[in-house]
Amino acid sequence: xxxxxxxxxxxxxxxxxxxxxxxxxxxxxxxxxxxxxxxxxxxxxxxxxxxxxxxxxxxxxxxxxxxxxxxxxxxxxxxxxxxxxxxxxxxxxxxxxxxxxxxxxxxxxxxxxxxxxxxxxxxxxxxxxxxxxxxxxxxxxxxxxxxxxxxxxxxxxxxxxxxxxxxxxxxxxxxxxxxxxx
Amino acid sequence: xxxxxxxxxxxxxxxxxxxxxxxxxxxxxxxxxxxxxxxxxxxxxxxxxxxxxxxxxxxxxxxxxxxxxxxxxxxxxxxxxxxxxxxxxxxxxxxxxxxxxxxxxxxxxxxxxxxxxxxxxxxxxxxxxxxxxxxxxxxxxxxxxxxxxxxxxxxxxxxxxxxxxxxxxxxxxxxxxxxxxx
Numbered sequence: 001x002x003x004x005x006x007x008x009x010x011x012x013x014x015x016x017x018x019x020x021x022x023x024x025x026x027x028x029x030x031x032x033x034x035x036x037x038x039x040x041x042x043x044x045x046x047x048x049x050x051x052x053x054x055x056x057x058x059x060x061x062x063x064x065x066x067x068x069x070x071x072x073x074x075x076x077x078x079x080x081x082x083x084x085x086x087x088x089x090x091x092x093x094x095x096x097x098x099x100x101x102x103x104x105x106x107x108x109x110x111x112x113x114x115x116x117x118x119x120x121x122x123x124x125x126x127x128x129x130x131x132x133x134x135x136x137x138x139x140x141x142x143x144x145x146x147x148x149x150x151x152x153x154x155x156x157x158x159x160x161x162x163x164x165x166x167x168x169x170x171x172x173x174x175x176x177x178x179x180x181x182x
Numbered sequence: 183x184x185x186x187x188x189x190x191x192x193x194x195x196x197x198x199x200x201x202x203x204x205x206x207x208x209x210x211x212x213x214x215x216x217x218x219x220x221x222x223x224x225x226x227x228x229x230x231x232x233x234x235x236x237x238x239x240x241x242x243x244x245x246x247x248x249x250x251x252x253x254x255x256x257x258x259x260x261x262x263x264x265x266x267x268x269x270x271x272x273x274x275x276x277x278x279x280x281x282x283x284x285x286x287x288x289x290x291x292x293x294x295x296x297x298x299x300x301x302x303x304x305x306x307x308x309x310x311x312x313x314x315x316x317x318x319x320x321x322x323x324x325x326x327x328x329x330x331x332x333x334x335x336x337x338x339x340x341x342x343x344x345x346x347x348x349x350x351x352x353x354x355x356x357x358x359x360x361x362x363x364x
Contacts, residue, residue, distance in 0.1 A: 003252045004245035004325040014197045015204055017220045020298055022197055022204050027247060035323040037247040038199045040222060042298065063186035064296040065209060065219040070185045071296060078297070108340060111347045112295045114246040114253060115260070116202055116224065119295055121348070141217040143186040158290060165293045166303070166348035173355035 004030045006037065019043070019078065042119035046089040047076035047167045049107070049175060050097060050126040056148040057175065058097050058129075059157075059168070063143065071164045072147070072157055074171045076121070085122040091136070093126055096144055098135040101126040107174065112166060121167055125178075151176060186212045188219070201225070201260065224301035228271040229258035229349045231289070231357060232279060232308040238330040239357065240279050240311075241339075241350070245325065253346045254329070254339055256353045258303070267304040273318070275308055278326055280317040283308040289356065294348060303349055307360075333358060 006027035015022040021041040029035045050058040063070045077092035079085055086104060094100050107123040138144065149157070154172050157163040163172070188209035197204040203223040211217045232240040245252045259274035261267055268286060276282050289305040320326065331339070336354050339345040345354070 002245075003243060003327065005252075006245055006247050014199075017196075017206065018218065020204075020220050020222070022202075024199065025247060029323055030245075030325045033322075036200065038202050039248045040202070040298075042295075045297070061185060063184075063188055063212075064293070065188050065207060066221045066298055066300045067293055067296055070187075071293070073296070076297075108351065109343075109346070110351045111246070111249055111253070113224075113299060113301055114249055114255070114347045115227070115258075116222075116248055117295060117299070118248045140215075141211055143212045145185065161291075164291070165296045166352060169290065169292045170348060170352045170355065173352065173359060177355060177358060 006030070006035070009034065038116055040113075040117040040119070042117055043081070044079045044085070044119060045076055045121045046079060046085050046092060046124065047074050047121055047171070048089050048093045048104075048124045048126050049074055049171045050093060050099060050101075050129055051175075052129065052148055055179060056150055057154060057171070058099065059147050059149055059154070059163075060096050060144040061147065061162075062145075067164075072162045073165050073168045076167060086124065089122070089124040089126075093129075094132060094136040095138050097146060098132050099126070099129040100132055101129045103128050123167065123171070151179060188212070188217070191216065220298055222295075222299040222301070224299055225263070226261045226267070226301060227258055227303045228261065228267050228274060228306065229256050229303055229353070230271050230275045230286075230306045230308050231256055231353045232275060232281060232283075232311055233357075234311065234330055237361060238332055239336060239353070240281065241329050241331055241336070241345075242278050242326040243329065244327075249346075254344045255347055255350045258349060268306065271304070271306040271308075275311075276314060276318040277320050279328060280314050281308070281311040282314055283311045285310050305349065305353070333361060
């Protein structure tokens with residue numbers, strides 16, 4: 001998988017923040033010329049497709065500063081240092097929804113923006129979910145509102161752009177297929 | 183859609199590059215406390231689900247420096263200044279695949295990484311594609327290899343992580359549904 005490899009000539013750190021790091025790499029292109037690549041390093045994330053007993057999907061509405069609007073997403077969150085993604089997934093499910101499960105299943109992983117970022121998101125399926133007696137705490141800068149919706153309602157939310165992000169758009173089509181078969 | 187709005191107290195430009203810009207916004211959180219948001223501004227992108235007459239999908243393999251590997255994706259590219267997304271979509275289809283179409287259809291748009299970036303990707307469907315007599319030029323730092331695959335082959339490529347990005351993962355499940363109905 002090293003086809004068209006771009007070898008790093010030098011890598012310059014432009015910004016190191018709380019969550020993301022920005023590098024500009026000077027690279028040797030496959031044609032022997034030089035180029036520059038702006039790269040965001042991100043710790044990676046998880047997202048959880050959580051289904052209730054009556055086959056509704058749990059979604060969370062939150063404000064996304066980058067978009068300057070609130071959108072509705074499947075529960076998700078960043079991986080903490082040295083945390084295994086399945087632990088992050090269970091933690092985020094508990095923190096954001098107040099539910100937990102003993103049967104978390106891995107679905108697949110994908111890069112969100114391979115053109116400029118190394119962020120990978122790992123998707124999980126949570127079925128047989130049960131309400132926690134005491135809801136886990138959210139991060140101190142996190143404000144979310146929960147909703148339980150049918151697949152049909154989710155379709156409407158995509159049409160009116162309330163659902164407006166890649167992982168949740170993926171989740172809708174993945175679920176449509178999954179619920180047909182299960 | 184302004185629920186949990188985070189008002190900007192001040193916005194600091196940390197990096198302005200060729201493609202991305204990095205800002206750190208100090209914000210007023212809904213609980214009255216202050217927080218910081220690291221934000222990447224990106225011009226936005228398009229991606230095209232292109233289907234051949236024999237119901238194969240056109241994919242492109244390219245090296246992604248951010249991931250330090252090559253992956254297989256649906257044709258995609260950045261929106262140029264003042265370019266309408268459907269123009270970008272047709273241009274990228276022509277440049278990356280050597281095909282064109284008179285029936286480009288808009289599917290939907292989504293944010294790729296709403297936690298830290300404003301990048302929106304607009305998805306289009308290209309059917310009834312015809313080969314250009316002369317292939318359009320790629321960008322000078324762009325190297326891609328074309329492939330035509332069946333949905334079944336694409337499924338295998340997801341399993342072995344050759345297909346490894348959000349828009350292409352979405353495209354697979356969207357297509358699975360679409361091809362059943364058409």
